[in-house]
Amino acid sequence: MHAVSTETEVLVDQVLEYARQRILSVDTPLDKTYTQQELEQLAGRSVLEQGIGAERALAVFADVLAPACITTDHPNYLAFIPTAPTKAATAFDLVVSASAVYGGSWLEGSGAVYAENEVLSFLAAEFGLPESAGGVFVQGGTLGNLSALVAARENARAQRGNPTTRWAVVCSAEAHSSIASAARVMDVEVIPVDAGESGVLTGDAVRPVLESRGGDVFAVVATAGSTNFGIVDDLASIAALKQEHPFWLHVDGAYGLAGMLSQRARPLFAGVEEADSVIVDPHKWLFAPFDACALIYRDPEAGRRAHTQHAEYLDTLTEATEWSPSDYAVHLTRRARGLPLWFSLATHGAAAYRDAVTTSLQLAQRIAAEIESREGFRLVRKPQLSVVVYERDGWTKEHYAAWSARLLEEQRAFVTPSSHAGRPNTRFALLNPRTTFESLVGILDSMD
Ligand SMILES: *Cc1c(COP(=O)(O)O)cnc(C)c1O
Secondary structure, three states, X not given: OOOOOHHHHHHXXXXXXXXXXXXXXXXXXXXXXXXXXXXXXXXXOOOOOOOOOHHHHHHHHHHHHHHHOOOOOOOOEOOOOOOOOOHHHHHHHHHHHHOOOOOOOHHHHHHHHHHHHHHHHHHHHHOOOOOOOEEEEEOOHHHHHHHHHHHHHHHHHHHHOOOOOOOEEEEEOXXXXXXXXXXXXXXXXXXXXXXXXXXXXOHHHHHHHHHHHOOOEEEEEEEEOOOOOOOEOOHHXXXXXXXXXXXXXXXXXXXXXXXXXXXXXXXHHOOHHHOOEEEEOHHHHOOOOOOOEEEEEOOHHHHHHHHOOOOHHHHHXXXXXXXXXXXXXXXXXXXXXXHHHHHHHHHHOHHHHHHHHHHHHHHHHHHHHHHHHOOOEEEOOOOOOOEEEEEEOOOOHHHHHHHHHHHHHOOOOEOOEEEEOOEEEEEEEOOOOOOOHHHHHHHHHOOO
């Protein structure tokens, strides 16, 4: 028997105590970005031939490194897409690490994979996909989109052979940058389609592209909640085109598809049930910690055919018929990163999630109405989900930048400048249940 040394016990206690306090804290400041030089001065060097000891290393993190990381789960973190993990999910993330679970294969991680699959089935059912749908939790939406598109191209290749020119993927001009990134990795062409004034991509806009280039097109990507505006493409009219053209419909719902959990937003997503693959990021609007993207295939076999890695040392795994998550995306070794969501969903129940999503939708409508009623403010588009984009009359890019820097400097809020069609603006991305209407009003007031 190897006993654990007292020193190790103390170390584990100290680290867990730090984690405990951080998880339970309700007033962690927003914190801010430091420069490389500042950090060199404050943190110095910790990685040396001889260890500096846990106490000192933890102190470097607590006193210097952590305050140099912006608190993304702060209720006034409203930039980009925030995160707002439940305490249950965050606490359980520690258990996932502590248990050294290998999440890549059924052979090694059957219990974890079973629970992850239960969550994927729950999500698939929410989205109206058939019971046979399934997939895997990958690191993020970027990898989820890439993995889905690789499967889509393999599927097209198997059915039609290679095109005479290049494979192409069709998406909205407002689609997320990760689609272009995936296309670069895959060396395929992106055909962007103008989504017009409303930002909603429709079947009518996609049809002419399929009529002229259909033979090259292996996938159409529809966005279910654009990152910039939270706008949902007209999924039903895009899906209807599948009757005339053989394409794979991928729905990128990294941020927005979680909106379907609320009755309030559910109708916006009509047609998603026709998707061949979808993604949604639990680290965005499903209250799980970084990093997790649920990638779900209508026909998981299509994902498996595209992604299974073959190697002699893996033969016992690849010859098995059980569900191995490694087989469904561009990865092999993986953390069972769906477990924090599983634990939190099991603990709180789906109804709590529906309520939390509804809360953000309501807050977005309320603050949008406030912005519309204010002199000198203009909504750029009416919010469909929980992103509210607005302009302050007469403000240039520099005004927004200076104001944003001041808010962070004063530790009041993290709101960043953005732009649309060449005009500067700013936006509130709302998904933290702790964000209040009053604090948003205070931020608007700070623009006077
Ligand atoms: C955030 C986002 C992505 C990328 O997801 P990551 O998890 O950041 O890789 C893709 N698509 C949409 C619509 C997003 O909002």
